[in-house]
Amino acid sequence: MVKTLAAPAKYYQGPDILKDLYTYINHLGKNFAVLTDEIVLGITKDNLEQSFKGIEAGYDVIIFGGESTQAEADRIIDEVTKAGCDAIIGLGGGKVTDTAKLVADISGLPVVIIPTAAATDAACSAMSVIYDENGTFVVSKRTKKNPDVVVVDTAVIAKAPVRTFVAGVGDAFACYYEARACRESGAMNYTGGVGSQAAFAIAELCNKVLRENAVEAKKAVERKEWSETLDRCIEANIYLGGVGFENNGCAIAHGVYNGMTAVIKPFDAMHGEAVAVGTLIQLAAEKISIEEWNDIVAFYKEVGLPCCFKDLGVEDPDDELLMKVAEAGCTVSPNAHKMPFKVTPELMFKAIKTVEERNSGK
Numbered sequence: 001m002v003k004t005l006a007a008p009a010k011y012y013q014g015p016d017i018l019k020d021l022y023t024y025i026n027h028l029g030k031n032f033a034v035l036t037d038e039i040v041l042g043i044t045k046d047n048l049e050q051s052f053k054g055i056e057a058g059y060d061v062i063i064f065g066g067e068s069t070q071a072e073a074d075r076i077i078d079e080v081t082k083a084g085c086d087a088i089i090g091l092g093g094g095k096v097t098d099t100a101k102l103v104a105d106i107s108g109l110p111v112v113i114i115p116t117a118a119a120t121d122a123a124c125s126a127m128s129v130i131y132d133e134n135g136t137f138v139v140s141k142r143t144k145k146n147p148d149v150v151v152v153d154t155a156v157i158a159k160a161p162v163r164t165f166v167a168g169v170g171d172a173f174a175c176y177y178e179a180r181a182c183r184e185s186g187a188m189n190y191t192g193g194v195g196s197q198a199a200f201a202i203a204e205l206c207n208k209v210l211r212e213n214a215v216e217a218k219k220a221v222e223r224k225e226w227s228e229t230l231d232r233c234i235e236a237n238i239y240l241g242g243v244g245f246e247n248n249g250c251a252i253a254h255g256v257y258n259g260m261t262a263v264i265k266p267f268d269a270m271h272g273e274a275v276a277v278g279t280l281i282q283l284a285a286e287k288i289s290i291e292e293w294n295d296i297v298a299f300y301k302e303v304g305l306p307c308c309f310k311d312l313g314v315e316d317p318d319d320e321l322l323m324k325v326a327e328a329g330c331t332v333s334p335n336a337h338k339m340p341f342k343v344t345p346e347l348m349f350k351a352i353k354t355v356e357e358r359n360s361g362k
């Protein structure tokens, strides 16, 4: 069996590093397209301008349409081609960065990813999640390569909404448990093999860093202040979780998420929030000990992670809805079938009910 480790070619992280952006990307060319939205542009404009001040290089701004769709990628490719850009920079949240990766993959241009929140582990991966115009998951497209450069300004992320940071903890927290399941089953990862020792060590480290730092890190985000603890946690949310999931594989935690977005309309929970509940569903399906369960749920509560469907904004999740989620969770994506045991909609439903009964107060 082939063991793999794939990651971004270069990764830079630290407070206020956006003002030196060009230093980290100057090997990619002189003319950049920055894909972003108005709000993020407002936050980052001064640093961007400072980074390109007095040098023979520049950038065009392309305002993102709001959804990571194929049509949006095609529109941006048109603009980037007309402007003759050397590389595309995805500056913003997960949908902006996913679209930038898709644009780069189709056009062949290098891509720089600058996440402005630590809400998901999407920044580092060779993967672009495509939705339709209504925000329904369509497909996770594998791109030909990981991003050329990932730049994480942790002072910017410190000022992002607390909810996005907590969601990012939820997404990254799934990584270790999904890695553990894939290692046991021998399931393929996303990079053409199974997780190497390095890949699994990254998943383990991700878990350890979150357990030791997430509670304190969240307080820093609440104060909108950068701290070393927060910096460590951001690395877990973005790099360790990202490289960790891609090289180890996903399992029920993300499978349930895919099921939720297909069935629950409207679905207002963030990716990482839903994945957090998915992790609990996976752990219930694995029948972990009640001690491990209580320990993890206590951590969830301290960090403020959702523990049941009601916490995700689903007011009255009846059995019919939960069964639909279980069925979709088994069919919309292959994730649920990476477990070391056979996963059926009935098994998934039972695990969902276990989580609901333990955590929803019903």
Ligand SMILES: [Zn+2]
Pocket: 120, 121, 171, 254, 271, 275
């Ligand atoms: Zn995820």
